[in-house]
Amino acid sequence: MTTTLMLLAGERWPQDPVADWVLLDAARRPLDHGRSDPRHWPAADRHELVLAGSLVIRLELELPPAPKREQPQLIRYALESHLARDPDLQHLTVSGRDPANARVGVLVVARSELATLVATCKALGRPLDAVRSALQLAPPASGEWTLALLPGATAVLRTGLQAGMALDADSTDTLAEWLALQLDATPAEARPTRLEVRSTTGTPIPETPALAARIGVELREGPTLDWWRLANDAANLLHGEFAPAHGGDGWWRQLRRPALLAAGAAGAWLLVQAALVAIDGGEERALRERGERLAAEALPGQPLLEPRMQLRRAHERALQVHGQLAAGDLLALFDAALEAGAPQPQALRYEDGRLTLELASAPPADLLVRLDARGLAARAEGSRLLLAARP
Incomplete structure (x- = not known):
């Protein structure tokens, strides 16, 4: 603190x-x-x-x-x-x-x-x-003056928001003389309607009725003054x-605490992010090594250049060998297009694993998004829709 x-x-x-x-x-x-x-x-x-x-x-x-x-x-x-x-x-x-x-x-x-x-x-x-x-x-209220009594027999007279002066306050007589001099030097239209007297704890307050009678201005005791x-x-x-x-x-003392808090929060965030990156990196490495082991078991004797793509192609060939549809077959592509909401084509052409559908109009953009979500590489060329299994 x-x-x-x-x-x-x-x-x-x-x-x-x-x-x-x-x-x-x-x-x-x-x-x-x-x-x-x-x-x-x-x-x-x-x-x-x-x-x-x-x-x-x-x-x-x-x-x-x-x-x-x-x-x-x-x-x-x-x-x-x-x-x-x-x-x-x-x-x-x-x-x-x-x-x-x-x-x-x-x-x-x-x-x-x-x-x-x-x-x-x-x-x-x-x-x-x-x-x-x-x-x-003790700035004064509008139309008033404030007299602030301080320890050590000193006082401050505030006659305006931008005005103030120190007075001797060793006795009521001395204080009355100073106040009378200041009032005499003040034009009638600028004289206060009231003088508020405030003092610190333990500082004696002069007798306000006697002081008011001597200076000719109403006095009021204000709240205790915290110097x-x-x-x-x-x-x-x-x-x-x-x-x-x-x-x-200066600005650094004012901003030091917020700056230290911000720096601490940033440091904690960086540590958490570094830990998450380390954890994610470790999990990714473990998954990659496991995938490579499975690919080596499924493709014995083959060099593993792109294990994911090689496994997918091997799976496609296995489906075709057993008389099942592979993802790149004509019927598989056509069925996926219809399920994604493609309109009935006016004509179609299939060649080398690619299906081209001739539509009545250009396919909508959201159709391409749905086809992409189904794992198909799809693009539009005018009113034609070109489909292929994503490698």
């Missing part, structure tokens, strides 16, 4: 090595969970990191229509007006697109920060298969220069 260890990296990780973790089975169901330093993390086949805090920022950009190969450069150009940092020193990941208005969600993390995280996990013997951002948690349960389409930051060398989320 393939297991995955999900790690929640807070603002100060790995300087503070303690992290929340969840161990998942192959169906991504939790097997165990805890909070500890790396020495006490459980063994796993795969490792994924979820980044909380402000290491990652999420922006929503509007890009002009352009070929896909030109979009990375357009994104970097658009980021210059949004970032105080050099865009060339950032690692960019597209996290969603809105075809209706050409808006693109982009996750931005410093390349040096991401390199440190990847190198640290590799040094711990926990090579990363994926790095995802907590900014992709490790991101959407299936949550973007993986490990791509390009950071793509996992050991496979990661």
Whole structure:
């Protein structure tokens, strides 16, 4: 069973090595969970990191229509007006697109920060298969915002499907100040009708009535937040220069199990076929040897070139010697033709074991099939039907 260890990296990780973790089975169901330093993390086949805090920022950009190969450069150009940092020193990941208005969600993390995280996990013997951002948690319903409270006094505010930001949540006052600032910066027509508050197990929820009164928006407590349960389409930051060398989320890891099953099934099928061929070959060889022994006994003193044909001819001669019809005799051929459904001939001719019937019209094709099934060599030439015993 393939297991995955999900790690929640807070603002100060790995300087503070303690992290929340969840161990998942192959169906991504939790097997165990805890909070500890790396020495006490459980063994796993795969490792994924979820980044909380402000290491990652999420922006929503509007890009002009352009070929896909030109979009990375357009994104970097658009980021210059949004970032105080050099865009060339950032690692960019597209996290969603809105075809209706050409808006693109982009996750931005410093390349040096991401390199440190990847190198640290590799040094711990926990090579990363994926790095995802907590900014992709808890997408809001239409017209609402979602506030996701995480361990370590951090929170994620989702204001849209492609928008999210990290907030400090060390106290209700701090959280209220951040929310008030964001609401003040939001046009009246885009303000939420309600703010849904969700928290992970063990994370305290601020007093919602007091918080609602301070920010002037209705609050509702939502279901418990599983920080490790991101959407299936949550973007993986490990791509390009950071793509996992050991496979990661690449196509081979996804197809490895089905490919191995298919290879095993194909191998088993080949073994069965080889065994059947060997058995069939052995039976065929035994039958051929038995036929040759019988032919040698029935045709003493004759070289066996075509035992089957030689035995048939010997049988025909024996029938004729004893006054019985052989397969190639006139009456035998004519009787077989009538039994197969041949029409009454207008004339017939027999010569050298071949019977020619003159019919009123061309014989039907199914008649030739029936004659062939009776062991006769039959062919049609216009309205004539030519018959002979098959050698």
